Amino acid sequence: MNITQIRNATIVVEYANKKFLIDPMLAEKGTYSTFPDTIRQDTFNPLVSLPTSIDNILDGLDAVIVTHLHLDHFDEVAKNVLPKEIKMFVQNEADAEEVKASGFKNVEVLQQDTIFEGIQLVKTKGVHGRGEEL
Numbered sequence: 001m002n003i004t005q006i007r008n009a010t011i012v013v014e015y016a017n018k019k020f021l022i023d024p025m026l027a028e029k030g031t032y033s034t035f036p037d038t039i040r041q042d043t044f045n046p047l048v049s050l051p052t053s054i055d056n057i058l059d060g061l062d063a064v065i066v067t068h069l070h071l072d073h074f075d076e077v078a079k080n081v082l083p084k085e086i087k088m089f090v091q092n093e094a095d096a097e098e099v100k101a102s103g104f105k106n107v108e109v110l111q112q113d114t115i116f117e118g119i120q121l122v123k124t125k126g127v128h129g130r131g132e133e134l
């Protein structure tokens with residue numbers, strides 16, 4: 001397995017000759033305003049540039065996993081540049097509907113035990129920071 005952190009939550013996982021992109025936030029540095037209630041209220045997001053080109057990130061991509069739909073995990077640039085036929089995995093039906101509404105045609109809700117082209121994807125429960133679970 002080869003894991004490449006692109007930026008923040010955005011990572012590429014290469015495993016068994018398949019390439020997964022997790023939580024794509026692909027905008028240029030400083031595209032979005034600050035996030036409410038965060039410490040860095042003086043700095044726009046993303047905080048740093050992509051370390052490689054979007055073409056490199058998309059090259060040979062087999063599937064995308066979007067853990068949730070916050071801007072820092074799935075942004076407008078990702079919606080625009082990802083091929084609409086790419087396999088998209090999301091956490092639940094509500095997210096699936098939103099991703100489909102962005103034009104993606106091959107959206108699947110991750111289950112406890114999802115198989116993608118012979119690779120087992122195991123969904124684990126998470127809590128989004130402190131406080132309300134989103």
Ligand SMILES: [Zn+2]
Pocket residue numbers: 068070073128
């Ligand atoms: Zn979030």
